[in-house]
Amino acid sequence: MNRNWAYVIIAGIIEIMWAMGLKYSNNLISWAGTFFLIYVSFVVLMKATKKLPVATVYAVFTGIGTAGTVLVEMVVFGEPFSWTKILFILLLLSGVVGLKLVTTETSKKEGAV
Template identity: 55%
Template structure:
């Protein structure tokens, strides 16, 4: 896996933090952490999008972030576990992995290198 895809994965990791922060932040420090997570997340996604196809980067970013957020809400915040949720998240992740597998690492959309 090249460093651009690692940026997307790390960006999705920080996306989980800021999405949870938007729901659970209550004071200056939790809001500050949410803002920092937003900045890091989008910065890394934008940097990866300079070398990888933007549409694929965004789909992978959102897919991984969604799966991570649902998982975190279940594990850390007592969100009800549902088999349907897990199956749908697995389908989402299968699509994300599929997009990654069919996307060349160093080709931008529109045929540019």
């Protein structure tokens, strides 16, 4: 794995944190932290788009965030376990892995003049 994919994974993990912040923030400090995490996740994500296709990066980013948020909700916050949710998370992750496998890094952003 190269540095650009690491940026996508880091941004996805930060997305999970700010998604939790959107649900559980209840005062000015926690909202400020949530907005800071949103900012940081997109700054890191933009670094990845310098060398990787934007559509693939965004799909992987949202996949990590979606799957991670559902899993954190179940494990940490007691959301009811569901095999159906697990099945669809695995389906989502297989699509994310598939996109990563068929995407190549470019020396410059595609479509740039």
